[in-house]
Each structure stands twice: as structure tokens, then as C-alpha cells.
Amino acid sequence: MNSRKILPLVIPVAALAVVPVFVHSNVVLNFMVIALLIALVGQGWNILGGYGGQYSFGHAAFFGTGAYATAILQVRYGVNAWPAFAIGIAAGALVGAVIGFLSFRSGLRGSYFALVTLAFAEVLRILASVAPITGAGVGTLIKLDLRPISFQFQSRAAFYWVILALFALSLLIVRVIENSRFGARLVAVRENEDAARALGVDALSVKLWAMTISAAITAAGGCFYAQYFLFLDAGIAYGPWISVEALLAPIIGGLGTAFGPLLGALAVKLLGELAKFVTGDAPGLDLVLYGVVLVLVVWLAPGGVAGLMSRISSRKTRAAHG
Amino acid sequence: MLTAVIIPTVINGLLMGAVYALVALGLTLIYGVLHIINFAHGALLSAALFAAFLCFRYLGLDPYVSVFGLAPLFFLLGYGLQRFVIGPAAHGKDSNILLVTLGLAVIIENALLYVFRADTRTIEVPYAFNVVEFAGSFLAVPRVVGFFAAFGVAAALWAILSLTDIGKAIRAVAKEKIGAQLAGIDVGHVYAVTFGLGTACLAVAACLLIPSYYVNPHVGDAFVLVAFTIVVLGGMGSVPGALLGGLFVGVVESLCGFYLGESLGQIGIFLMFILVLLFRPTGMFGERA
Amino acid sequence: MKTRDTFSRRHFLQSTALGAAAMATGVVSAPVVLRAQGAGVKLGVLQPLTGALSYSGQQGKLGATIAIDEINAAGGIKGLGKIDPMVGDAQSTPEGGSAEVEKMKSAGVVAIVGGYASSICLATTQAAARYNLPYIVDVGVTDAIVTRGLKNTFRFGPGFGVLAKTSIENLVKINDQAGKPCKTVMIVHEDSAFGSGLAKLLNAQLPPKGFQILETIPHPTPTRDFNNVVLKIKSQKPDIVIPANYYNEYVLLARTMQQQQVKPKATYSVLGGAASSYKFVKEFPEAAEYIMDCNHWFDPRNPKALALKKKVEGQGQFFTYEVYMNYSAILLVADALQRAGAADRAKLITAMESSTFSGHVMPYGPTKFVNGQNQGAAPANTQVLNKDIQVILPEAFASAKPVFPRPA
Secondary structure (H helix, E strand, O other), X not given: OOHHHHHHHHHHHHHHHOHHHHOOOHHHHHHHHHHHHHHHHHHHHHHHHHHOOOOOOOOHHHHHHHHHHHHHHHHHHOOOHHHHHHHHHHHHHHHHHHHHHHHHHOOOOHHHHHHHHHHHHHHHHHHHHHOHHHOHHHOEEOOOOOOHHHOOOOOHHHHHHHHHHHHHHHHHHHHHHHOOHHHHHHHHHHHOHHHHHHOOOOHHHHHHHHHHHHHHHHHHHHHHHHHHHXXXXXXXXXXXXXXXXXXXXXXXXXXXXXXXXXXXXXXXHHHHHHHHHHHOOOOXXXXXXXXXXXXXXXXXXXXXXXXXXXXXXXXXXXXXXX | OHHHHHHHHHHHHHHHHHHHHHHHHHHHHHHHHHOOOOOOHHHHHHHHHHHHHHHHHHHOOOHHHHHHHHHHHHHHHHHHHHHHHHHHHHOOOXXXXXXXXXXHHHHHHHHHHHHHOOOOEOOOOOOOOOEEEEOOEXXXXXXXXXXXXXXXXXXXXXXXXXXXXXXXXXXXXHHOHXXXXXXXXXHHHHHHHXXXXXXXXXXXXXXXXXXXXXXXXXXXXXXHHHHHHHHHHHOOOOHHHHHHHHHHHHHHHHHHHHHHOHHHHOHHHHHHHHHHHHHOOOOOOOOOO | OOOOOOHHHHHHHHHHHHHHHHHHHHHHHHHHHHHHOOOOEEEEEEEOOOXXXXXXXXXXXXXXXXXXXXXXXXXXXXXXXOEEEEEEEOOOOHHHHHHHHHHHHHHOOOEEEEOOOHHHHHHHHHHHHOOOOOEEEOOOOOHHHHOOOXXXXXXXXXXXXXXXXXXXXXXXXXXXXXXXXXXXXXXEEEOOHHHHHHHHHHHHHOHHHOOEEEEEEEEOOOOOOOHHHHHHHHHHOOOEEEXXXXXXXXXXXXXXHHHOOOOOOEEEEEOOOXXXXXXHHHHOHHHHOOOEEEEOOOOOOOHHHHHHHHHHHHOOOOOOHHHHHHHHHHHHHHHHXXXXXXXXXXXXXXXXXXXOOOOOOOOOOOOOEEOOEEOOOOOEEEEEEOOEEEEEEOHHHOOOOOOOOOOO
16 A cells, blocks of 8 residues: 555644643543544444444444453453453454344344344343343452553553554554455445445455454454543443444544544534533533534534535635636 | 242233333334434433423323323424424434434433433322232232223324325335325425324323333433334334334343343343344334335 | 545645644633632532433532532631632543543642542542542442552542441341341342442341341342332242332332332331432332331431531422532541641641541541541431431431331
């Protein structure tokens, strides 16, 4: 792949990487860490949903598996945090492959697919809330040990760079997919699965790979969450909140674009902060404002933030060419 | 001894299932016709419960009376939401509809939180603790009423869909939107009527639920996933499917709760959901895909 | 596939990403900077004001703000001036709570009070520990909160261990005093941190004391229907039913028991969501009568507590434990600040460690913190008698004698 394709990724990532050098406010760094985490989780969703056209409502299944795997390996089996992280990603990918196989093999598409993923996530949540290995209701607490060897860091900047690196990796993966035959087949399936099949694309295999990669990336987000917050329970790991965040970011930011999830995550989080700032202490009012803006954004900018941007930039290009 | 517990468990399941069916009736109509997964369904149920609560607290109206006013009111609310908010905002794209109903859910739930605060409200109707003895267990009167009402509402919906002009238009649009448009049917209006009917069902469900339950801004969330399960199980868009599916899910939940415990027992609903989707996604009464 | 990378688009992406980061800095720090310019002692009040726990969060905020207003009305903290509260919404999640801790720390708060839920408190105390920012937990009961060796974390109220132990001791006492009429027990608990943790401890500690546990029934929050649970209770006929859950589920359970005419010899809750709630007693007097609870409770002989109760009820609110525990926690911090002599975090921690504060409204005696846990903190036993809630144990604070077992 030539540098023209990589450069558009490198420059923004480099810009983000120097942020902690200039910005020392932990409020901002924490905000950015969360935004990047959501962006990573959303990127996973984006591969399956944005590029593949299969909307999942149950990405919590992968997030939670990554998170719990990492946590349980450390807490119950004394595994070091770094290999536990890697195993967590693998576990998430495995769950993705299984759910994908069951769902796609049965020919589930569209809303049926979305609902079955939701059901799988709920099943995992319920199991996690009663299974002794996860601590059941009490949850799992990773021991506080702020040393790099335990994948915990004293400074927020270190966490920031880690999550940024993970997100940058996901950008690379997306870019590779975009420029590969696999990616072309994936988009073909998204645009018209039956036509793609007629053309000889093995839709099942394509979707399954997309699901597995998607699950792995989202699971990485889960592993990171476990290291950052150190506490998990069934509602945190497998709850609907993360499934919603996973789909909200790419849809708002721009489906099927590499930076869509990040733009969406930033937009959504900033909107939340702005709403709180504007409405003050009144309970719930900030979220009402948040919901209103969300609906308005969808109404007026259906392609997401990236869609807006490409409309603006193509207008600029047209203007430049007279 | 075992039958002494199983039969009441099944009866409980049927009574609870009737409530689920009422919630699912609205959802199945909306899904069957508009093909949208209505994320706002739970928040609308919470709003309907608050409406029933307010009618009792400030107008002194028993929920079985206020239902006759709330159902039309919520019909209008649903009509307006679809016609003027969801329809236009969505531009027809699935991902957008998802976000719009999600946004609406956030707005409605938090508006309720802002206006009513978070305390749990309940109403005390004189018959709330009256019981009917049947097959060895005590059945609360409101729940028995709810059971028969579910059949009534389902019958009413079925009548509307089969016998009225608008009902025929709804079925036409559900089956073949473009053809219906070509035949001169105003699809936007039909969508809005459908959404309105679905929301009116919620108002009925709320009035039947409130004597034995409680009200707060988050209360509707607990019913949404179960409602989705029933819609899929019964076949999206099928009124008898939602009714029977509701009863079936209620019984499954009850029996699983009995054998596996209330927490793990919830898994029964979702496993069933998954199995139905994997092996017979069109549900019991749905159209073959 | 949108891979047409025109030069202008690349520029746009990079400037947008940078712009977004800059905007984040600007927007998020602006209100924080503005607030930091206020005068007085900055104190953080962190509660779940929205989300599933919003009722408890609002009550906690109420207790804290009443305390702050009272202190300020009397001229503030001696030598340091008035308290300038910074209220944060944890949004009922650990991430929300942690984000608020960061904001409060940047705004220069000298300490944070609150959190409410165990899962939120675990995250927020940890976030505060990075800066050695004193954090006083109001309610969160999980033992892990004070066993992680965090110097900045203090818990005013009791933890699980004490709660379970005290509740069992008191049950044994009440049972013995009545001539041991009860032996069999069924536990109904909510299945997250507090319910499960408690059930585990009860299962370990009840049998050695001579009680037989017939069944332990977990249930989710929310639970829509308790008829099956009540059916099990009805068929197994335990002497005592022990519920441990949140308000809504407790109410449903109690009402269902009333409907099914299930009347065990005693209903003895441990951290029962509604069992010692004035709201519950007011709205369901028949279902509530004779119910016992072992829960957080104020000192009924303390005039300050009674005055607070009157004030809260005068505002049309119920006098719930979140209110008086946060009220007490604020008073505790104010006292420690006064002794520290400066709005300094490190000095405050030292002052808290040596705190022997009695100006609170709980039946704990003077505070004494060991590894952050207030040693005197313990629950009280209450019973609903004649449509009012009475304290029956510890005897020193009791206002009535227990009625046990329930009269036929």
C-alpha cells in the first residue's frame, strides 16, 4: 500500500499523539481517553456495520468478553496483565466467530440479525450475573497496582497513548480492508448480498471474517476498560449501554469511514458535556437536550459528521475549480 | 406438592404474559408495517404510566376509566411523533430511524425525570388487593382483568385491521409499500396511523398495569426486551402472534424462574428468542420471508 | 468505497481532529476555570443524579446541601470561610463518576463526598487516589472500598462485614428474647453487588447460629413480578423471610406477599430497600406493619437528627438514609477541615485519620477511622409499629421493644 493511503491516517494520529505534551489537564485527558475508547469500540462495530452493512445491537457481547477475560485471568489465575489482554482479544474474537457463524448460517439479516445479537449479549449478561467465576453479582475487582508491568499507569497520559495506539491500529486495519479484495467483497455484500452471491462471493465467509475482526477490535476496548477502571460487573461488561455507544459513534460520525467512529465519539461526548454545561444542575435536562440535538443531527446531517465534511470539502473543491 | 406449585406458576405466567402481550401488540404493529425497531417503546410506556398516574392523582379517575381518554390521546401522540418527527428525520434510512427512536427514548425518559423526579409513584385503588381464588392460588383482580383485556385489545386491533378501510390500507402498505402507493394510498399517513395505534396500545397496557405495579421514569425499560422477543416469536406484524406469543413467553419465564431461579431464569426468554430466530425467524404466525 | 483522498479532504480530517481536541480543551475546561474563581472552601458533592439510581442520588444531594447551607449560615468553617459546593452527576456509572472526580480535582476541591453505589465508589475513590484527594464515601457498602490500601479513602458508614455480622447478632438476640420461636429462613436478594455479597455472608454465618436456610432466591433489578417467588415462600413456609433488595422490588415483594396472604412469623430485612422507608410505610401501611430491618438509621434521641427530619419533611421529601448519611458526612469533613486549619488535601487526610467527631446524627458514637473505615459505624434494627418506624436495637438508642414473632 502506498504512502498516499497511509498519510491521511498518520497525520491526525500524530496530531493526537502530541496532545498530552501540551495539554496537562487530566479532565481533558480523561475525556479523550473515554472518547478514544468509544471510538475503538465503535470502529469494531463500523467494520461489521459500516463496511459490511450488518447492524449489530449486541456488541457488548465482545466488549464484555474481552473485559472479563482480562480481569478473570489476572484475578483468579494470576496471569500477567499483558498476555491477559491479548487472550481477552482472542476470546472476544472467538465469541464473535461463534455468534457470527450461528447467525449468518441461519441466514439472518437486517433487523433479525440485529435482534439476535441483542439476545446473545443479554444471555451473556445474565450468565455473568450468576456465574461464580465472574464473581456473579459482586463483580470482579482487579488489584490496584499502578505499574506498567501490570498494565496500569500512574499518569493518564500513558493510558491515553495506549488507547491511541490501539485506535491507530484499528485505523490501519480498516485501511487495509478498504484496499483489499476482502474489503471489496464486504462492501459488495453490504450493497446487495444476493447480487454479490450471484457473482460468486462467499457471503457467509466474508461476513464471518468481518464479524470476527469486528469482535476482536471491540474486545480490545473491553480489555482496556478493565485496566482503566479495574472494576467490572455484568451490567458494566455486557450491558446495553456499550452496545448503544458502539453503534452511536460510527453512525453519527460517518458509517463506513475510517475516522467516522472517532468523529462520532468526540461529537457525542462533547455534546453531552455541552448539554450539562448549558442546563446546569437540573436532573435529566441535559440528557433531554442531548437527545434533541441527536435527533436534529440525524435529521439534518444524515451522512454523519464525515458526510457533512465530504459535502463541505467537495464544495470547496468545486469552488476551487471555478 | 409439585403440581400445587407448577399450576400456579403457569397461571402466573399467563397473567404476566397478558401484560407483555399488550406491550408487544403495539410493537408488532409498528414493526410489521413500518419495519422499524422502535427504541422509544419503553419510554412511551413510562410516559403512559405517568399519564395514568396523573389521571388518578389529580383527576381522581380510576385507570380503568381513564384508559378511554388516554388511548385516543396517546394515539394522537404516536401519530404526531411518526408524522412530524420520525418520518421526516429518518429520510428512510434504517440507521437513521434507529438513532431517531433512540434519541426520542432519551428525550422522553429524561423529560419525565426532570418533570417528575425519580421517586417511585404508586396508586392505591380499592380493588388492588382483592383476590380471586382459582386452582389453589390467589389471583389479584387487576391481573385477571388485564388478562381478559389483552384478548379484548387484540380482538379490537384485529377488527380494525380486517374490517376498516384504514386497516386494509395498513395491511396493504405492510405487504407492498410501493404498490400501495401506486394505488393512491398515502403511505405517510398510514405509517402515522400505525404508530398511533401502537402507542394507543401502550396506553391501554399502562392503565391495566398500574394497579399492581409502580411508576418512575425508567420503568418501561424493563418491558422492552421481552416485548421484542414476543414480536419475533409471534411473527412481526401478527396480532394473534403477539397475543399468543406474550402468553407463551410469560409461561416460559415463569417456569424458568421456578426451576432456575429468578435471575438465571431470565435466560429462558432470550435462549428461546435465539432459537426462534435461528430456526424459524418468521415466528409462529409470521409471513414466510 | 470512499477512498478518494483529495488533498483538501486530508487537510480537513486532520484539522477537524485537532480542532476537536482543542475544542474539548476549551469547552470542558471553560466551566471548570470559571468555577475555580469562586471564593471559600471548595467541596465536591458527587451523586448519581441521573440514571437508574437517580432517586438515591437526589436524596444524597439534598442531605449534603442542607448540611452545607447550615454551616454557611453559621458563618462557614471557622478560620476558612464558607463552603463552596461543586455538585457533580455520576450518571449512575463508574465512568461518569470518574469523569466528575477529574473535573472536581481540576476545579480545586479539597475533598469529595458521596458516590452512593459500591461500583461507582470503587472507581471514584481510585480516581481521587491518584491525586491524594480525600474522598469520603457516603453509603457504598462493599468491603473492597476500604481494603485496597488507599490513603485518601474514608467511609463513614458501615461495610458489608459489619452489616452482616450485626444483623445476625441482632436476629439471634431478638429470637432468643422471644424464646426462640423461629428457626427456618428464606433469603430473597437482588443479584448485584450488595444483594449477592450480603446473601453470601448470611449463608455462611446463619447456620452456625442455629438457623436453617431453606432457600436463597436471587432476582434481578428490575424484577417485574414476584408471584413465583412468593409461591415458593408459601410452599416452603419459612419462619423468617429475609429480603435484601432495592425499594421498588421490595414494595412489589411485600405487596405480593400481602395479596397471596403469606405471613411468615417475621420479615427480617437486611438492607431492605423499603423496610425502613417512611415512604413505604405511608403508602402501604398494612403491608409494612411488623416488618423489621437492619439498615442505616439515624439516632432517634439526637435533637439535631429530629430537627433535620422535620426540615426534610417540611420540604416535602422523605427522610431517607441517603439524606442523613450525607448530612453527617459533610459535617464530619467540615470538622476535619477546621482542625486541619487549612483547605489543604494532605492536611485534611491527616485530620480525618485522627477524627473523633460526634456532631453527626448517626448512632455510631465518635468517629474513629482505621484504614479508612469508621469503626463505630453499624446498622440499627428497626421495626414498623403502628404506622411508624421505631428503633428496636441497639438498646441504647431504642425507642420501642420488638414485636416478635408477628402476632397471629
